[in-house]
Amino acid sequence: MKPTQYSFLFLCLLCLAACNIFKKTSVPQTSKDTMETSQITDRKWKLVELAGKPVADKINGKEPFLLLQKSDSRYSASGGCNGIGGEFKLQENGRIKFSQGMSTMMACENMEIENGLTKALIAADNYSINGDDLSLNKARMAPLARFKAVK
Numbered sequence: 001m002k003p004t005q006y007s008f009l010f011l012c013l014l015c016l017a018a019c020n021i022f023k024k025t026s027v028p029q030t031s032k033d034t035m036e037t038s039q040i041t042d043r044k045w046k047l048v049e050l051a052g053k054p055v056a057d058k059i060n061g062k063e064p065f066l067l068l069q070k071s072d073s074r075y076s077a078s079g080g081c082n083g084i085g086g087e088f089k090l091q092e093n094g095r096i097k098f099s100q101g102m103s104t105m106m107a108c109e110n111m112e113i114e115n116g117l118t119k120a121l122i123a124a125d126n127y128s129i130n131g132d133d134l135s136l137n138k139a140r141m142a143p144l145a146r147f148k149a150v151k
Contacts, residue, residue: 040090040127041070045134045147047079050116052142060108064117066134066147075101077121079114082106084121096127096136120144 047055047064055064059080066077068088075098077084086101098121108114124136124144132149 038070039129040134041068043067044150046150047113047117047145048148049143049146050113050120051144055113059113060110064113065150066117066121075121077117079111079117081108081111081114084114084118086121094126094128096124098122098124117145 045066045068047066049055057063062078062080064078064080066075068075073087073089075084075086075088082104084101084103087099089097091097100122103118120136123138125139126137128135128137134147134149135143136145136147137143
């Protein structure tokens with residue numbers, strides 16, 4: 001083999017090895033984290049409070065909700081008008097991150113709750129669960145949104 005072929009072969013092997021360097025290692029979840037993950041995901045959560053103000057049972061004839069699907073790490077929600085969806089990521093110690101998702105674009109009479117819910121999801125960086133109550137929070141401030149588990 002010629003020196004250029006050796007150089008090319010070496011470069012290819014170096015590239016293949018470099019691909020493996022950036023693999024993320026998963027941190028094993030503690031039993032508490034696993035329990036909280038199972039409590040928050042695959043349950044429908046009814047929005048009951050937004051920015052400290054109570055939310056009506058029905059907005060524009062629809063129930064405002066949040067659903068976190070564990071299988072594909074996707075969320076779906078509604079503030080009473082449009083469907084909102086995207087991806088979420090749960091981390092240890094009650095950390096959560098929602099991606100800016102997609103939404104249908106219907107115009108409804110009451111859009112305040114929907115706009116507030118969308119902003120709360122994007123701003124939230126942690127959550128807490130107390131029985132059947134879920135709070136989405138930003139740092140240590142008052143909860144951005146509170147939900148009640150739907151039975």
